Amino acid sequence: MVKAGTAEEVAVEMPAAHVSERRPLEVSGWPVLGLCLLLAAAGVAVLVTQGEQGSGGVIGAGVALLVVAVLLLTGLMAIAPGQARVVQLLGRYLGTVRADGLRWVIPFTQRRAVSTRIRNHETDVAKVNDADGNPIEMAAVVVWQVEDTAKAVFEVDDFVEFVAIQTETAVRHIAGNYAYDSHDDGQLSLRDNADEITGKLSAEIAARVSSAGVRVIESRITRLSYAPEIAQAMLRRQQAGAIVAARRQIVEGAVGMVEAALHRLDAADVVDLDDERKATMVSNLLVVLCGDKDVQPVVNTGSLYQ
DSSP states (O other): OEEESOSSSOOEEEOOOSOOOOOOSOEEHHHHHHHHHHHHHHHHHHHHHHTTTTOHHHHHHHHHHHHHHHHHHTTEEEEOTTEEEEEEETTEEEEEEOOOEEEEOOTTOEEEEEEOSOEEEEOOOEEEEOTTSOEEEEEEEEEEEESOHHHHHHTSSOHHHHHHHHHHHHHHHHHHHSBSSOSSTTOOBTTTOHHHHHHHHHHHHHHHHGGGTEEEEEEEEEEEEEOHHHHHHHHHHHHHHHHHHHHHHHHHHHHHHHHHHHHHHHHHTOOOOOHHHHHHHHHHHHHHHHOSSOOOOOOOSSOTTO
């Protein structure tokens, strides 16, 4: 067994691969095609020219040339860019041909086409509880590519379905290990730390599909929200948190402005304020600066003590 994963995550144990990709005995198919045409032409010519004489040996040679040409033709295959051919002989893996164009391998072999193009898979919306136990809905997209065709074909039944299932499993695991919103400054959350979470998601998916010869290029969270049954309650909580944070910032700014006003009045010696007058001024300024409505001024024609 091999263990794969990051230090922060629980390692994913996947079985060790029993086969890896290698190159078989293969050559360019154009010279072989030319040879087959020459052998076929020679065989036909022998049969046509020597068939009237009725010589059994000559006719057999002509037939042998035709048979050899047909056998060599069975080893030809055309490979498009972005594809590979896994070659087997009587169930034994011989190798993988990745070169595109017309190629030739040993006749009587089975050749399975495997796409090596970049693919993407988007998971269905998964409903799962986050680390705080709140139901959330989460979906992700993963960009992947077959890196080892031998593992993709022989280690799993269907590597496309395998990638889909393991991606959904990783999404559910990541969603259950982190909270939707962070309550502490040093705590990772799904909503506030998207880059870190997607990095961990890519690492876990890569660990899960490595035994299938698949390389994960990138993964991204495409949907993240609270479940409908708690969405309104969580929205009110977020709004309350935003209001508290805004009020805190307003109060901090107002205190700084009041402090600066008192300091400038003392420095300019505009008016002599005792402690009671300073307290009244501070109270009035804080009401003006922190209130969410316009303040109606009251003109005092007397003094503060009357």
